[in-house]
Amino acid sequence: MSAPDDPPVLLLTRPAEASRRFAAALGAGLPAGVRVIVSPLLEIEAVGGHITPEQSVILTSQNAVARLASGAGLSAWCVGPRTAAAAERAGLEVRAVAPTAEALLAQIVAAGETGPLLHLRGDKLAFPLAERLNQAGIETHEQVVYRQRPQPLTPEAGAVLTTTDRVVVPLFSPESARHFLAESQGASARLEIVAISEAVARICSDAGMKAVSIAASPDGEAMTSAVLRQLATPMPG
Structure with a gap:
């Protein structure tokens, strides 16, 4: 049995590349002795071929950017700096x-946009952005260009869940949260x-x-701070 002051385990469940980026962002801030395990719970899979839209696009994930045949001559409304950088x-x-x-919806409405817009998205929808924009009178279509396929925990991750170790788990989406809960039963x-949002x-x-904390804002920087804070907080014995 581990002692209360033993270093915790950090379990990263985003797709492999995103988990590596997040681990790198934590960098030197990781407390000594923390063991990092990467066990992607969702795999990104393309849906259909590359596309060439004829209207402005909405990009809520950088995964959608990769499905564009070309971005030349297109404008984009983006969620998150990584998505925007990929779009550029x-x-x-x-x-x-x-x-x-939700914040992008407000920006598009405030800008006086009339459309048509095309939301390139994954198969799981956390917020009905196209529906809300249409309700606001802005013609918006949507197209699923990638899907998230659930993956089982790796043997290493599964094994650590059978111990009595502290395991800090950042969760970045409702879908990954539901899948982790299913995988971690028992x-x-x-x-x-550490949750990215109240949802x-x-x-x-x-x-x-029982032990659930929420990042100050739903972005990578706030999640980095929240995870480092959680890792540095001793758990009562």
């Missing part, structure tokens, strides 16, 4: 960057969830998770 690299003109889909480890936290709390 693809040749798109970025009209605005918002931290969340875990004996002392799980500490993610609510899913975990409703499932009986």
